[in-house]
Amino acid sequence: MGSVDRSRLEALARREEQRFVREHPRSRELHERAARSLPGGVPMHWMTKWAGPFPVFVDSAHGAHFTDVDGHDYVDLCLGDTGAMTGHGPEPTLEAVRRQLERGITHMLPTEDAAAAAELLAGRFGLPSWQFTLSATDANRFAIRLARGMTGRPRILVFDYCYHGTVDETFATLRDDGSVGPRRGNIGPAVDPALTTRVVQFNDPGALERELAAGDVAAVLAEPALTNIGIVLPDPGFHDALRELTRRTGTLLILDETHTLCAGPNGYTGEHGLDPDMLVVGKAIGGGIPCGAYGLSAELARRLDTLTTLENIDVGGIGGTLAGNALSLAAIRATLEGVLTPEAYARMLPLAARWTNGVERVIGTNRMPWHVTRLGTRAEYHFLPTAPRNGREAAAASDFELERYLHLAALNRGILLTPFHNMALMSPATTEADVDCHTAAFEEVVAELAPA
Numbered sequence: 001m002g003s004v005d006r007s008r009l010e011a012l013a014r015r016e017e018q019r020f021v022r023e024h025p026r027s028r029e030l031h032e033r034a035a036r037s038l039p040g041g042v043p044m045h046w047m048t049k050w051a052g053p054f055p056v057f058v059d060s061a062h063g064a065h066f067t068d069v070d071g072h073d074y075v076d077l078c079l080g081d082t083g084a085m086t087g088h089g090p091e092p093t094l095e096a097v098r099r100q101l102e103r104g105i106t107h108m109l110p111t112e113d114a115a116a117a118a119e120l121l122a123g124r125f126g127l128p129s130w131q132f133t134l135s136a137t138d139a140n141r142f143a144i145r146l147a148r149g150m151t152g153r154p155r156i157l158v159f160d161y162c163y164h165g166t167v168d169e170t171f172a173t174l175r176d177d178g179s180v181g182p183r184r185g186n187i188g189p190a191v192d193p194a195l196t197t198r199v200v201q202f203n204d205p206g207a208l209e210r211e212l213a214a215g216d217v218a219a220v221l222a223e224p225a226l227t228n229i230g231i232v233l234p235d236p237g238f239h240d241a242l243r244e245l246t247r248r249t250g251t252l253l254i255l256d257e258t259h260t261l262c263a264g265p266n267g268y269t270g271e272h273g274l275d276p277d278m279l280v281v282g283k284a285i286g287g288g289i290p291c292g293a294y295g296l297s298a299e300l301a302r303r304l305d306t307l308t309t310l311e312n313i314d315v316g317g318i319g320g321t322l323a324g325n326a327l328s329l330a331a332i333r334a335t336l337e338g339v340l341t342p343e344a345y346a347r348m349l350p351l352a353a354r355w356t357n358g359v360e361r362v363i364g365t366n367r368m369p370w371h372v373t374r375l376g377t378r379a380e381y382h383f384l385p386t387a388p389r390n391g392r393e394a395a396a397a398s399d400f401e402l403e404r405y406l407h408l409a410a411l412n413r414g415i416l417l418t419p420f421h422n423m424a425l426m427s428p429a430t431t432e433a434d435v436d437c438h439t440a441a442f443e444e445v446v447a448e449l450a451p452a
């Protein structure tokens with residue numbers, strides 16, 4: 001990034017790291033203890049990506065804030081990378097979970113909440129039939145298997161730099177020569193992704209038409225807007241082209257709304273009148289309780305029973321012992337009924353606009369060639385002057401050292417951003433004061449980086 005003096009960035013990052021270590025002795029102590037039994041000192045190795053020499057250890061979290069073991073309070077704009085989009089511990093969800101805990105957690109049998117949760121999802125997204133999982137990753141896996149089973153086709157198609165959880169087929173990218181290969185960092189891919197996956201750039205209907213013409217793609221799996229490489233919005237007319245091309249080629253369309261649920265109470269699908277064959281959603285709908293779900297059109301629901309026999313239905317590669325458990329379903333029902341409501345979005349959407357306006361003002365004042373993109377209650381900045389149109393453009397603008405510095409500096413000033421990109425997410429509990437706290441911290445930090 002030409003706008004940033006690298007030696008100054010290095011010096012500022014060193015200063016922030018020294019401050020972080022000085023102010024977090026208890027987190028450091030716990031991390032050193034954890035390192036003796038947890039690789040990297042964390043319960044899942046990607047948690048080492050948090051900015052700083054060790055992660056902060058959480059003591060408690062409520063609403064849009066959390067407190068670490070050193071007593072520091074933080075405005076949480078990461079919110080579990082959407083898993084806590086409801087805010088931490090929303091009371092309607094907590095009450096439902098408390099009640100269900102006393103009545104049983106899991107027993108491989110349906111409860112009334114199962115039907116109620118499915119009805120609520122059908123009302124929001126327009127697909128009539130639903131199944132439940134423990135994560136959106138599982139829901140994506142199962143949707144892909146169903147698509148292959150129903151079409152008899154072997155491959156799926158995804159967009160470059162997409163993210164759909166830890167689904168093997170989706171860790172594929174386009175090489176410079178246009179061939180498909182494993183995405184950078186893909187650990188132990190089961191097979192060469194070129195055997196399972198076709199990849200095109202987002203917002204490129206021509207490439208999409210070319211790849212679907214081969215006739216071997218069971219389904220396109222897509223977020224309505226890319227989110228995990230930085231927000232990349234669809235061009236006008238792109239979703240119309242996507243739907244027309246998939247229908248013309250007999251290809252199923254699966255939309256993954258796990259992150260784009262931020263677009264509104266009915267997700268991007270409901271807000272923009274999209275018409276997928278299947279839809280996946282997870283994380284936020286359970287208010288923090290692990291869960292996921294996938295919906296099917298009426299036609300696909302009818303075809304579902306023809307894929308296997310009753311005798312073999314439990315070994316078909318779809319489902320899991322804890323999938324659709326009573327606790328998750330109670331949480332989903334309560335969260336959809338009482339937390340992620342239209343009224344909550346009416347508060348959250350203006351807050352995301354306020355965050356965007358604050359960041360844009362700071363960027364403009366300091367003459368930084370950066371851009372801010374907002375999608376509903378989510379917004380983030382890219383290190384490029386205009387909005388990216390696809391994942392490749394967004395990835396090319398990444399700057400790992402700059403990103404880590406900005407995240408660590410924010411953390412030292414009481415703000416938590418996602419460790420993977422520069423995203424802020426609003427919850428029903430977020431306030432204007434929380435947003436303004438970020439703007440003030442961002443202004444202080446960017447001013448130190450800005451060219452003289």
